[in-house]
Amino acid sequence: MKVVSLQLPSGPSMERLPLPFSPTELLWRYPLPWAPPPLSPLGDAKAQLPAGLPPEPRLWTREDVAVFLKWCEREFDLPNFDMDLFQMNGKALCLLTKTDLGERCPGAGDVLHNVLQMLVRDAAILGRVPSSPVTPTARNAPYPPSPHSHPPTPTWAVADSFHHFHSAAAAAAAQPNSVTLSPAPSVDSSGSPQRGETISYAPSYAPPVPTQTGSSGSNPSDSDEDAKFAPPPHSPKDALPSPAPQNHAAAQHSHFRTQHREFFPNDMPESNTNGRLLWDFLQQLLNDPTQRYTNYIAWKNRDTGVFKIVDPAGLAKLWGIQKNHLSMNYDKMSRALRYYYRVNILRKVQGERHCYQFLRNPTELKNIKNISLLRQQMSPTRVAQQQQPQPQSVVKAEMKEERCDDDHVEEDMPTDLSMSATEPWRKRPRSDPAPVIPSHDKHYISTLIGDNMMMKQESDYSSEYYALNLKSEKCEQ
DNA sequence: CACCCGGAAGATCG
DNA sequence: CCGATCTTCCGGGT
Numbered sequence: 001m002k003v004v005s006l007q008l009p010s011g012p013s014m015e016r017l018p019l020p021f022s023p024t025e026l027l028w029r030y031p032l033p034w035a036p037p038p039l040s041p042l043g044d045a046k047a048q049l050p051a052g053l054p055p056e057p058r059l060w061t062r063e064d065v066a067v068f069l070k071w072c073e074r075e076f077d078l079p080n081f082d083m084d085l086f087q088m089n090g091k092a093l094c095l096l097t098k099t100d101l102g103e104r105c106p107g108a109g110d111v112l113h114n115v116l117q118m119l120v121r122d123a124a125i126l127g128r129v130p131s132s133p134v135t136p137t138a139r140n141a142p143y144p145p146s147p148h149s150h151p152p153t154p155t156w157a158v159a160d161s162f163h164h165f166h167s168a169a170a171a172a173a174a175q176p177n178s179v180t181l182s183p184a185p186s187v188d189s190s191g192s193p194q195r196g197e198t199i200s201y202a203p204s205y206a207p208p209v210p211t212q213t214g215s216s217g218s219n220p221s222d223s224d225e226d227a228k229f230a231p232p233p234h235s236p237k238d239a240l241p242s243p244a245p246q247n248h249a250a251a252q253h254s255h256f257r258t259q260h261r262e263f264f265p266n267d268m269p270e271s272n273t274n275g276r277l278l279w280d281f282l283q284q285l286l287n288d289p290t291q292r293y294t295n296y297i298a299w300k301n302r303d304t305g306v307f308k309i310v311d312p313a314g315l316a317k318l319w320g321i322q323k324n325h326l327s328m329n330y331d332k333m334s335r336a337l338r339y340y341y342r343v344n345i346l347r348k349v350q351g352e353r354h355c356y357q358f359l360r361n362p363t364e365l366k367n368i369k370n371i372s373l374l375r376q377q378m379s380p381t382r383v384a385q386q387q388q389p390q391p392q393s394v395v396k397a398e399m400k401e402e403r404c405d406d407d408h409v410e411e412d413m414p415t416d417l418s419m420s421a422t423e424p425w426r427k428r429p430r431s432d433p434a435p436v437i438p439s440h441d442k443h444y445i446s447t448l449i450g451d452n453m454m455m456k457q458e459s460d461y462s463s464e465y466y467a468l469n470l471k472s473e474k475c476e477q
Numbered sequence: 478c479a480c481c482c483g484g485a486a487g488a489t490c491g
Numbered sequence: 492c493c494g495a496t497c498t499t500c501c502g503g504g505t
Contacts, residue, residue: 276490276496277496277497278496278497312480323497323498325497325498325499327498327499328498330480331480331481331499331500332497332498332499332500333498334480334481334482335482335483335497335498335499335500336496336497336498338481338482338483339483339496339497341482341483342483348481348482353479353480353481354480
């Protein structure tokens with residue numbers, strides 16, 4: 001039985017989070033025989049909103065807001081709110097920033113904000129979802145639907161529920177072509193405060209901290225403006241609300257639950273990765289609702305999927321813990337990242353160190369049982385380049401060294417991640433293998449943050465929509 | 478020198 | 492046994 005006792009890199013928030021994962025999560029990760037069952041994170045609780053509450057928070061009355069707050073107090077074991085500070089309707093409540101909420105209820109602002117954001121997003125999504133499972137047609141789309149034209153860049157707009165709905169719809173209708181999703185105006189237009197979506201989804205780089213160990217010391221200089229969105233001080237308990245006892249009976253009556261049941265027929269238990277795959281792991285860190293990992297990795301532009309590895313060494317260590325390869329380093333991890341290039345999961349942001357861009361949203365990836373199917377898909381890279389704001393010089397550089405941006409790219413690309421050794425031009429004897437602590441349970445992660453509603457909600461990006469090529473999903477059907 | 482790239486082969490898992 | 496997904500190592504480029 002191995003218990004990790006690594007000296008992990010620590011950041012500014014690490015005085016309360018000495019390890020990248022809270023002790024609870026470590027236990028979770030490395031389940032001991034006596035370890036308690038996994039906690040039910042926020043997401044589950046979300047599905048158990050008080051039955052009377054409309055799913056759309058912005059429609060709440062003052063009374064609804066009070067009910068919601070009281071529910072949050074109970075559900076997340078939060079300190080009692082000062083109701084005088086919440087004499088507002090739901091719309092006003094939703095306009096409060098995380099900071100605002102933190103000021104009104106110290107220690108609980110994050111939780112409140114995250115819950116609200118999820119509710120708003122879901123409400124917006126569900127409000128747009130057609131009542132019948134009809135795949136949206138191209139005329140709703142801002143882009144031509146042809147899967148082989150240049151699709152728009154990943155703009156990270158699709159919330160999971162919406163996307164899964166469309167997945168199911170596409171399957172049911174056997175829609176052969178790509179599916180184009182329309183924008184989500186409601187969230188932007190009324191659900192977000194002054195700064196719009198960027199508030200809730202803005203990357204929240206932690207300020208540079210000299211105490212980071214094992215850190216490459218990358219300075220998040222390009223995101224100063226985001227620092228103010230760093231989560232306010234709070235206890236881990238508040239950040240990761242302790243789960244209320246499951247109350248599925250009540251949940252069944254929840255409007256929310258009902259809707260989700262409708263759109264998640266299987267409750268999506270089979271997220272096929274659960275953090276065991278690198279891309280999923282990164283997504284989970286990036287989308288951590290309490291943003292505990294922004295010292296390691298953070299969004300630069302969530303809408304476009306661009307993120308920066310703030311602390312390459314630290315992140316690699318985390319990944320190593322996750323995979324039980326304790327000799328993991330950034331070099332190795334980045335090699336794994338580079339394998340994602342060929343399957344169009346990732347691309348490198350040229351000219352920016354430690355910056356990468358997701359080319360697929362996580363839901364899309366999770367829906368694709370066989371990642372290698374992505375290879376047969378239209379590479380969104382070109383579009384990504386077109387849409388991703390980049391210095392002209394960078395663009396030029398990229399065009400020069402274009403790898404797979406041609407229309408004929410797929411032709412000469414391997415069909416999967418496995419490197420079929422076609423040219424063993426360089427045989428070299430392998431040296432001693434790095435020590436790998438045998439894992440008693442390689443699936444220790446499966447119950448971690450990944451497979452729950454919170455993460456699902458958080459790990460999708462919304463503000464604008466981009467055309468999704470669902471061909472891969474069709475393939476798996 | 479650190480980062481980045483991608484080939485090659487091994488490891489692990491389902 | 493096989494494919495998927497890394498992990499490990501490395502030579503080379505910037």
